[in-house]
Amino acid sequence: MPPPPPEPAPERKQHPVVAGLIALVGVGLAIGLLAGGATLVATRVMGLGAETTATDSTARQSMYLPKPEATTASAASSLPTLPAASEPTGPVLTTPTKDTGITLTAAQTTVGQMGRIDLTGTYPTGEGAVLQVQRASGPGDDSWVDFPVSVTVSGGQFSTYVQTGRTGPNRFRVIDTDSDQASNEVTITVQ
Template structure:
């Protein structure tokens, strides 16, 4: 007995072939992309680890150094919000002297703070801003390291009006004179 004739479905056969070719091309492209990311070092786990490592901060304890070849450069860090100083007022002589590079600035304009700290080599100074007419001071998010007996940094603030600044050696509880900068 002769076999029954099969009906061919050329459209279905074409679709199956198309899906098969698409799947093969997708797998090859995905594998190639995976190999390329590994070869180029774009591995997500490594990127996350490197990013986290760069965000951490280690601050060593200051150490005495020899007096040979003092550096003329001071460490400089930037900040946004609180503000900066300008006019100098006398305070008890602690060896820390602070000057402001500007007396009046626009909101968020750079205010340069420089000074000297005799005997403070390697000290980390915290910038502070007065919170009112009294003697209440809060830490501004800026620190600066003394190098060669000098220091230099800058601050930026949007707080309008007169802003009083000073620096403090938190290890020795010694403060500088105040400087006043008018914002606005």
């Protein structure tokens, strides 16, 4: 009797979805490697990947604020002078206080809620000083709290604005953050 025929090898089942995913991953890797290589070559050619030294980085610094110094008479005469305003730009309301050299004025006396309140002033001896805007805690209260606005004196003058939603009379002043000298106060009614 002849030996029985060999059994056929089991058929291999193909999975077209798996084969498609493997092909996609392979193509994605190839494209990613090519794109990465091209980017690397482009950055080298353009010099974007060049190393910088400490001297290079300090040469590019642009923020420098010198300490204020007293102005001499000869230097003061070379400064430009601003022309005086011919008319007031709006009502000015100030409250007298001891003279600290800081004068504060407000262009408005009444504004709506969150209306712009323009604060300007002079501080002839405070060149470069940082002034913190403060508001009185309450209408009859003499305690002051920092308002989230500060301004720097330039040319003996300063100018900023504030906005508030607190209705009623609001009293503002500015205070020199170094010397704690305060300006006069101004009162603005917020409706």
